[in-house]
Amino acid sequence: MQKYDFIIAGSGLAGLSLAYYMNQTILREKSILIIDQDTKTKNDRTWCFWEKGNQNPFDQIVHRKWQKVYFHGTNYSDTLDLGEYSYKWLKGIDFYNFVRTDLATNPNIKFVNERIERLIDTPAGGFIITTENQYLGEYVFDSIKPLRLDLDDCHNMLQHFKGWEIVTDKPVFDPACPTMMDYRVEQQGVGVRFMYILPESPTRAMIEFTVFSDSLLSPTDYDVELHRYIRDFLKIENFSIEHEEFGVIPMTDEPTPQHIGEHVIRIGTAGGYVKASTGYAFQRTQRFTQELVRNLVTVGKPLHEPKKFRQRFKELLDSTMLNVLLKNRASGKDIFTALYKKNPTPRLFAFLDEDTTFREDLRIMATVPLGAFTLGLLDALRKRI
Structure with a gap:
């Protein structure tokens, strides 16, 4: 041994x-x-995240970074200013x-x-x-x-995604601004669906189809949605696929x-x-x-700090969001549109990073469908009790 x-x-x-x-x-x-x-010798995944300045040691290997992003939601499209974030x-x-x-x-x-x-x-x-x-x-x-x-008293969803890094024969992408979320794709069943685009040049970009749902799609469904988006929204007819990635992340x-x-x-x-x-x-x-x-x-020990009220409250908000999506209490597309439309993006990023105060949390939650989230909150509390 x-x-x-x-x-x-x-x-x-x-x-x-x-x-x-x-x-x-x-x-x-x-x-x-x-x-x-x-052996981890393949480019098997993409990590996208926001950050103030250059706060982590991996900034030197960041492939691309941007100070603004495109967002497309329900009857709302805008270029979002990220403020101090990249x-x-x-x-x-x-x-x-x-x-x-x-x-x-x-x-x-x-x-x-x-x-x-x-x-x-x-x-x-x-x-x-x-x-x-x-x-x-x-x-x-x-x-x-x-x-x-599979625990009955828990909320369980999956984030599953497939991405293609494509090269086009004509310049169609804006290298200065990625599309962080595009909800214009057809929404089906439980959860929410969106695309995002990470441009490398006017003719090269990673295009990712992402789904939050309670089950995976068939393998061909991801390809169909990517083809449809590239054809109908990006108006691209000729392209080659240089790299593919697929992943599943539990949301629970x-x-x-x-x-x-x-x-x-x-x-x-x-x-x-x-x-x-x-x-x-x-x-x-x-x-x-x-x-x-x-x-x-x-x-000398790998201790974790005990959970404080703020952390437990934020976990309850996570459970509430999952409950709303799983129970179809409100459209996921509408929820995320409201969050990005009614809140400054830096404030929303801080909220998602769990860096906001209790008062700021309440201000942000006031911008989502209150009826649906009240029902979701009560149901999430019932499950916990």
Whole structure:
């Protein structure tokens, strides 16, 4: 059996972010093992997020950034001024390569490509059995545990998306301004559907079809919607597909306890890093993994701060949004249109980042359909009780 100070199960966004921040502190002197069956050598995902200035260490590998975005909703289209914020596009492969290059300078950090078959907490430490070896860590950070997504007293949706990076024969894109959300696509069933466009040049862009719903579409449905949008809204007849990506992110208020025993700590989706009502995870992951590292350095344990009233209130708002969408209490398209039409974009970004005050939260919630959200709030409270 091989023993390590820290073992990170999974080398995705959460696992690599945690390892990166460890490597910037005295924790770099500890033995660290990262286990993942995937080598992360493909550009398998896109992260888009907003941020004030250049606050994270990955800004140097941001693929594109913008100070304004297009928005298309219900009878409303506008160019949104982001104020102090920038809207940023980070490619998965650039993130993987950047972090792995940084970690490769530390001989105390080891990667193994193995499939984890069992991960448990024991009195001696976090114990992992893979297809090839057994490992024991003083602390194991688990990002691979799947959520159940079937609890009756929880709200469970999926954010699923397919994107094409296309090249056109004529200039049609505005490289200075992406389309952050376009709700003009046909809305069907539970949830909401929208497109977004990340332009690289007048003739090249990533076009992503995103759905919030309680189930996936058939594989061909994503292609049909992308073709329709490119033809009918962008008026593009000739193009080639240079890259494809597909992903599924759980949007759920399922409880995500982070401490599983004394030695196993869940991170990433398993640890509740994904914001339930939007599926955004990049900035929350940076915030939470830095908190873990800070506590390891200062008190020697990966403690999490107890939830305060504001955090619990924001979680209740997330549950309310999921309830409204799942129960079709109001059109998701109309809800998001109202939010972006009636609120300054910087204030809304701060709200989605959970950086607003209780009073600011109430001001923003006053701009959504109050009847639908009141019913959703009462139902969400009933489920919790």
